[in-house]
Amino acid sequence: MPDAQRPLEALAPEVAIAAHNVTLTLGSDKAPVEILRGVDLEVPAGASVALLGPSGSGKSSLMAVLAGLERANGGSIRVAGLDFGAMDEDDLARARRGRIGIVLQAFHLLPTMTALENVAVPLELAGIADPFGRAAAELEAVGLGHRLTHYPAQLSGGEQQRVAIARAMASSPAIIFADEPTGNLDTATGHAIIDLIFARRAALGATLLIITHDPELAEHCDRVVVMHDGKIEERAA
Numbered sequence: 001m002p003d004a005q006r007p008l009e010a011l012a013p014e015v016a017i018a019a020h021n022v023t024l025t026l027g028s029d030k031a032p033v034e035i036l037r038g039v040d041l042e043v044p045a046g047a048s049v050a051l052l053g054p055s056g057s058g059k060s061s062l063m064a065v066l067a068g069l070e071r072a073n074g075g076s077i078r079v080a081g082l083d084f085g086a087m088d089e090d091d092l093a094r095a096r097r098g099r100i101g102i103v104l105q106a107f108h109l110l111p112t113m114t115a116l117e118n119v120a121v122p123l124e125l126a127g128i129a130d131p132f133g134r135a136a137a138e139l140e141a142v143g144l145g146h147r148l149t150h151y152p153a154q155l156s157g158g159e160q161q162r163v164a165i166a167r168a169m170a171s172s173p174a175i176i177f178a179d180e181p182t183g184n185l186d187t188a189t190g191h192a193i194i195d196l197i198f199a200r201r202a203a204l205g206a207t208l209l210i211i212t213h214d215p216e217l218a219e220h221c222d223r224v225v226v227m228h229d230g231k232i233e234e235r236a237a
Contacts, residue, residue: 015078016175016207017043017066022075024061024230035061036072037230045174048201048208050218053227059211060179062227066209067100067177068092080174097126101168101176101206103197105183107160109152109167115139115159116148119167128171138170139163141203142196158189162196169200176201178210182217194220 024036036058043049051059064070066077068084069092077084080099087095109118116135123131139148142162152160161181168176178197182190194217201208210221218224226233 014045015042016045016047016080017041017209018076018078019062019066020076022062022065022077023073024058024065024070025073035230036065039075039227039230039232041066041225041232043207043209045207046205047223048198048210048221050221050224051209051211051227052213052215052218052224055213057227058230059227063177063179063209063211067102068096069102098128098171099174101171101173103161103165103168103176103178103181105180107152107157107164107184109160109163111152114149114151115144115155115163115166118152118163119170122167123170126171134170135166138166141200142166156189157185158193161185161189161193165193165197165200169204169206172204173206175207175209176204178208180211180213182212182214190214 019039019041022036022039023034025032025034027033039062051062053059061070065072066079068079068087072085080095082095084092084095113121116132116139119139120131120135123134128134136145136148139145142165144159144162144166147155147159152163155163181197182193185193198220208221210217212218
């Protein structure tokens with residue numbers, strides 16, 4: 001069966017992420033901007049990888065491509081055993097659902113929903129059983145069992161990021177992407193959020209790709225990858 005026709009329920013592979021010669025060019029035909037310039041990256045299932053590099057090096061763009069949020073111009077990408085390069089936007093959305101959790105620097109919580117609703121509604125829309133029960137359990141796991149009915153404006157920055165982490169992990173995803181998850185937090189709160197992300201990732205047995213400028217955060221990972229000018233220039237154990 002061709003990759004484009006494979007069911008989304010493909011078995012999880014030993015390699016969670018496999019990217020080969022991935023390119024991404026944005027802008028117009030007259031003024032193209034090369035964002036990714038032949039990226040190769042392989043992440044074993046269950047591993048944690050930190051992606052370091054200066055601003056503008058292509059880290060966030062690479063994460064967006066690997067998470068199925070952006071379409072690469074070239075190369076091959078397989079995530080959780082699925083050929084992302086062969087999928088249209090609808091298939092990519094289906095592929096992400098329940099398989100991929102994403103934590104960003106900005107919390108992106110809906111201000112008119114409580115903490116519980118911010119976590120439960122995406123589960124409900126994905127057709128996951130008992131969405132509010134699962135959301136409550138995940139919020140309890142991130143230390144917010146006492147804040148279920150609070151709105152984002154009633155929560156501190158660290159608490160809002162905990163809600164965002166709960167939302168990303170409530171579906172028990174196989175792969176977690178985190179892009180500067182402590183960027184909007186003070187040092188002490190950031191350390192607590194780092195510990196929480198790694199604790200929840202370990203509980204799930206998930207693969208983690210985390211983008212950061214912080215070498216201390218990177219030290220928590222099994223492997224460090226450095227990007228510069230749209231390429232992976234260095235790999236460190």
